[in-house]
Amino acid sequence: MLVSILQSIAFGLPQGALYGLMGFGISLIFGTSGVTNFAQGNSGMVGVFCGWSVLALTKNLPLALVSGVAAGALLGVGIDRVLMKQVKTLSHGGMLIITLGLLMIFDGMALIIWGTEPLLFPQLFKAPPIIITLPLAVNPEEIPLIISGSDLRTAVAAIVISLSAVAFFRWSKPGLAARAKSQDAAGARAVGINVAAADTLAWGVGVAAAVVAGFLIAPKSTVMPSMLVNLQLYGFTAAVFGGFASPLGAVIGGLLLGVIEKLVVLGLNLLFGVLGVYAVNAVDFQLSVVLVIIIVTLTIRPTGLFASRFKGKV
Amino acid sequence: MVLEAVDFTVHYGKILALKGVNIRVDENEAVTVIGANGAGKSSLMNGLAGIVESGGSVIYKGNEINRLQSHRRVAQGLVLCPEGRRIFPELNVEENLKLGAYRRGSVKSGLEKAFTLFPRLAERKRQAAGYLSGGEQQMLAIGRALMAEPELLMLDEPSLGLAPVLVDQVFETLQQLRAAGIPILLVEQNAVKALSFADRAYILENGRVIMEGKGSELLSDERVKSAYLGI
Numbered sequence: 142m143l144v145s146i147l148q149s150i151a152f153g154l155p156q157g158a159l160y161g162l163m164g165f166g167i168s169l170i171f172g173t174s175g176v177t178n179f180a181q182g183n184s185g186m187v188g189v190f191c192g193w194s195v196l197a198l199t200k201n202l203p204l205a206l207v208s209g210v211a212a213g214a215l216l217g218v219g220i221d222r223v224l225m226k227q228v229k230t231l232s233h234g235g236m237l238i239i240t241l242g243l244l245m246i247f248d249g250m251a252l253i254i255w256g257t258e259p260l261l262f263p264q265l266f267k268a269p270p271i272i273i274t275l276p277l278a279v280n281p282e283e284i285p286l287i288i289s290g291s292d293l294r295t296a297v298a299a300i301v302i303s304l305s306a307v308a309f310f311r312w313s314k315p316g317l318a319a320r321a322k323s324q325d326a327a328g329a330r331a332v333g334i335n336v337a338a339a340d341t342l343a344w345g346v347g348v349a350a351a352v353v354a355g356f357l358i359a360p361k362s363t364v365m366p367s368m369l370v371n372l373q374l375y376g377f378t379a380a381v382f383g384g385f386a387s388p389l390g391a392v393i394g395g396l397l398l399g400v401i402e403k404l405v406v407l408g409l410n411l412l413f414g415v416l417g418v419y420a421v422n423a424v425d426f427q428l429s430v431v432l433v434i435i436i437v438t439l440t441i442r443p444t445g446l447f448a449s450r451f452k453g454k455v
Numbered sequence: 456m457v458l459e460a461v462d463f464t465v466h467y468g469k470i471l472a473l474k475g476v477n478i479r480v481d482e483n484e485a486v487t488v489i490g491a492n493g494a495g496k497s498s499l500m501n502g503l504a505g506i507v508e509s510g511g512s513v514i515y516k517g518n519e520i521n522r523l524q525s526h527r528r529v530a531q532g533l534v535l536c537p538e539g540r541r542i543f544p545e546l547n548v549e550e551n552l553k554l555g556a557y558r559r560g561s562v563k564s565g566l567e568k569a570f571t572l573f574p575r576l577a578e579r580k581r582q583a584a585g586y587l588s589g590g591e592q593q594m595l596a597i598g599r600a601l602m603a604e605p606e607l608l609m610l611d612e613p614s615l616g617l618a619p620v621l622v623d624q625v626f627e628t629l630q631q632l633r634a635a636g637i638p639i640l641l642v643e644q645n646a647v648k649a650l651s652f653a654d655r656a657y658i659l660e661n662g663r664v665i666m667e668g669k670g671s672e673l674l675s676d677e678r679v680k681s682a683y684l685g686i
Contacts, residue, residue, distance in 0.1 A: 314557075324544055331537045334526060
């Protein structure tokens with residue numbers, strides 16, 4: 142039993158790290174500019190496709206990664222500067238509708254340019270699995286604990302990137318400006334912060350983070366238009382869970398979500414075993430678990446786990 | 456002359472909040488603008504600070520600035536202490552003050568000055584600003600504005616929502632700043648306090664300046680007394 146729980150955690154954390162990275166971008170953009178970006182996943186997908194194309198043309202993986210992330214950052218900046226700028230003073234609703242439109246536009250665009258065929262992307266981190274056999278005292282059945290080496294490295298990369306980005310927004314001068322803007326836009330203007338630039342920064346970094354998440358998941362998901370649709374849903378849950386306007390909360394929320402998801406599947410498996418239900422597979426419930434978490438969080442604690450102490454922004 | 460607004464207008468959509476006002480602030484001068492709710496006081500301040508769009512002309516230290524974005528005006532020392540304090544609640548007191556020096560001013564000497572002026576803030580410098588009392592938050596907002604070493608300090612209703620004893624304290628602070636030679640443009644609803652503080656005053660009604668003069672003169676004017684001082 143202990144091994145099964147540890148195994149769920151070992152599977153859950155690497156996924157959670159990706160959810161957290163995705164949630165980071167969503168909550169960063171929301172916290173700073175006030176827009177819930179429904180096109181977050183698809184914006185990331187466009188960046189990944191750009192990177193994939195550079196890889197196909199040049200066979201240079203580092204160059205492909207850098208150009209993909211840069212394309213994402215540019216896309217984010219472009220969305221803010223060209224599309225959002227016009228409606229910023231009107232309403233948050235208007236901006237939200239624009240992101241819904243972008244969701245579909247990017248999807249269609251990717252279909253036209255790159256087609257529906259799943260494209261392969263190389264595993265960025267290759268490492269042999271780590272197999273641990275816990276001592277007999279706690280592990281009478283002698284079941285080995287398997288940790289995928291590649292997943293572990295991917296997770297470490299995702300966590301390091303998320304936390305560096307969080308640190309940047311916590312301590313750097315432009316980051317502090319963006320945070321100040323998210324807490325009080327009028328106050329930010331009063332001290333001379335260029336609030337439009339703060340929004341643009343959040344959009345650029347936020348979408349770039351989605352591209353990074355896309356690159357990390359691409360070896361498993363393959364590169365295709367719908368590759369980040371589910372990850373966006375997980376990212377939203379992570380963000381809601383962690384407190385929608387708190388990027389650090391989203392990263393932690395993502396990790397928790399990854400683990401909870403696997404533990405619920407483990408629990409369901411046991412339950413189905415006890416009940417003698419074999420027609421359904423507990424893994425199929427993974428996505429429902431996510432939706433239930435969104436609903437429960439919004440019902441019980443709509444401000445999320447790490448909400449602002451002074452106002453509810455959702 | 457530090458600042459002169461000529462035929463200054465602010466409108467929101469089709470609604471004209473300021474219908475062409477002329478206001479000026481000279482060196483070493485404390486000027487106040489008083490008026491009822493909705494007279495256009497905050498529109499005036501936000502327009503001068505570049506937070507809302509405005510028409511007409513604003514000459515600040517000899518240059519036309521009416522098309523400049525707000526952060527560029529702060530960079531030139533035109534600093535607003537906004538209505539409702541507008542501090543950053545999640546950041547601690549010191550971080551709030553540091554952000555005051557975002558565009559200009561020295562963090563080190565600014566912090567020193569702010570903590571000398573407001574010892575309460577020094578005691579609570581590691582606390583999240585959202586936990587401060589209203590009076591302390593107002594001190595923080597003024598302290599934050601001072602961090603930018605303003606060459607014209609604009610204050611939008613600094614006494615709003617404060618207990619009388621704290622209002623006195625705010626005006627004492629303003630007195631000190633004026634003694635230090637910082638030109639002040641103060642918008643207030645507390646007309647008695649504002650008029651007895653200021654060298655000159657404007658009375659704003661429905662987006663227009665209806666009276667102007669020395670603070671002491673307006674204070675003893677019969678019409679002002681009945682309309683704004685409740686005497």
